[in-house]
Amino acid sequence: MRPLKTLQKLYDEESQVVITEKGSPPRALFYGEGFLQEDLPVGTRVIFPRPPLEGVPNVKAAIRWAINHPEGMDPLHALLRPGMRLTCVIDDISVPLPPMVTPDVRQSILEVVLELCADSGVDDVHLVIANALHRRMTEGEMKRMVGEKIFDAYYPDRYYNHDAEDPDGMTELERTSHNEVVAVNRRVAESDLIVYVNINFVPMNGGHKSMGTGVTNYASLRHHHNPKTIRESDSYMEPKASALYTKNSRIGTVIDNTLKVFHIETTLNNRMFGAPTDFLAKKEEDYTEADRLKFQALRFTLSKLPRAAARKVLNAIPAPYDVTGVFAGATEPTHAKTLEQSWKQYVVPVEGQSDIVIFPIPFVSPYSVNSVLNPLLVQVMGLGYFYNLNRGVPLVKKGGVLILLHPAYDEFDPVQHPSYIEFFHRLLPETRDSMKLEHKYEKEFAENPSYVHLYRKGNAYHGVHPFYMWYWGENGRQHVGKVIVAGAENNHVPALLGWDRTDTLSEAIEEARGFMGRSASISLLRIAPTVMVDVK
């Protein structure tokens, strides 16, 4: 008879956690622009995302209710005065992932807000995309985000991307108590009222981060976008465990004391896949015959397509997210409500950490929309975001092994990620030490006039952005004993990133067991859709 402890291990109470048994079906796992179908060792703990929460029945009604019953502020209509200067600041294309089916919730919010403005005699309205040091959104992307009607009325003079390098476009507010620079887009700073239009995709979005990072510049960002802050953050996703959040709050408090900001935050559910691909969100145990056929057809088709074509196909499938909550008002009370709703959708409680954790890496990341998931972005997905999808206690044990599933190809998009190429091929061969990279090269990249030009006039991420991507993985790098990229199609990319490589997942598990011991526990985070763990 099996001892009670083993039985408990095999029958987890949480329905989103499945322990692999002898007859368990193989798992459908993201692998860049393709999929793998893998059998996992018996006893492997597979953590699935929660099913989608129910969306609000009428999004526009929810928006109207929220702006009429805000947290800690007067209703929006009471803040509007004829002739005032108003700026709507809007989250950029990095959320949600993949982009949502139109109408995007940002469009719905703007339609309500702009109508209210017109009724109140507020004509001086600008729409500014809070892209910070991200790439400028293209005209097509901007049109898709707000809809044709708003686009035609506002673009390009009154609907535009924030430009952190515009010498006349920034203004500095009072510094924080820690002498941190608080720089804000000039139009935003000179507005009588700012309406922040947010999408909360994961709990690290929203709150003070919206204004504190969205419409600022390098001088302000460098106070918290640095390796020291990252090392001091136990999780990016939980405010109280995040030094990043604390610093953003300090900056955000100065902004709130100086400017009038009315936040409209929204939460989405987990419906990442629509009808043809909705099986991807299911447990394999629940697959129907039709689901199995669809998966095989998708896997086969993607494996036969050239990678660029597969990318194009996958990027063209929008996600039919439902809006699960709209909250409005002052920064902190509004964000508290958002977080509560966000946890409800994403958090899955699990018992204890694992020696070995497997992260399948999908084709999309916040920084590769309509582009390539280059090696630095694979790194940030694994060691940055996925590693941090928890409330302060990572899924993998200290010194444990992370296995990433991705081809790890040496591909970069020279239009969107020009400075990444130099970072990867010039700096990483010299050092992977974040402190050294920050000290020796960060400023040079940030000020490189070619990268500044590509950021301002093209659609490139800022020259300093690859540094942030590297810092984002700092906690993961410090914590784990080894990273193995299973299915890497070359040797040099894993080598430059400091990782081991294997051809298959089975080999990676073998190597990880060799490192951690034969009885090592294994977990697989079956992402996407988004899932976070609460490790008890």
Next chain:
Amino acid sequence: MPAKAAFFDVDGTLVRTNIVHVYAYYATNRGSLRGIAGRTLGTALGLPVFGILDAVNRKAFNEFFYRYYAGLSEDRLVTIAEDMFEDVLKPALYEQTQDLIDEARRAGCRIVLVTGALDFTMRPLARHLGCDDVIANKMQFVGGKATGKVIPPIIEGANKANAIRAYCEREGLALNQCHGYSDSASDYAMLAVVGRPTAVNPDLRLRSLARAYNWPILDLK
């Protein structure tokens, strides 16, 4: 004193013109009507030759080309250069040229034009863009008249790289911190000698070189 500089090629990099336009302007703005007609016709007929020479050997092209200046007075050349800037170069500047120069300035770079054109034709442009220096070819003058010969070494190809290296040594600049901008694969040496090369509106060969060496590529509008 900035410790680094940004070196900009001019033709095709900052302006849409090339050296032939400049000469065409001179040809159509000198002497009698008959002279103008003759030289304009001569220039027009010579264009295919210029094109071939430019593609095959930039040095030979420059040498061949500068012979056309022989006999013109220095005063006249400088005066025409001012008009030529207003009529030819200024309208041909890319809209984003000034931004690029300003961005380099904000990064703490000294701004230097490096061009195979003649120095007096570049001075009004340098003044307009707010450049600090010009590395360009210098025409030889005897008794105030141009001889049609350029004081060696002719600034082109590998000599641009030598001139940049010498400039950095003379001015105490860190060559590996300097930026270089050009549109043409014939300026490969100039780009390779600086630590931070950038291809601007590159020709096919330079585009492929830039891709191979991971140099940023700018498409100025």
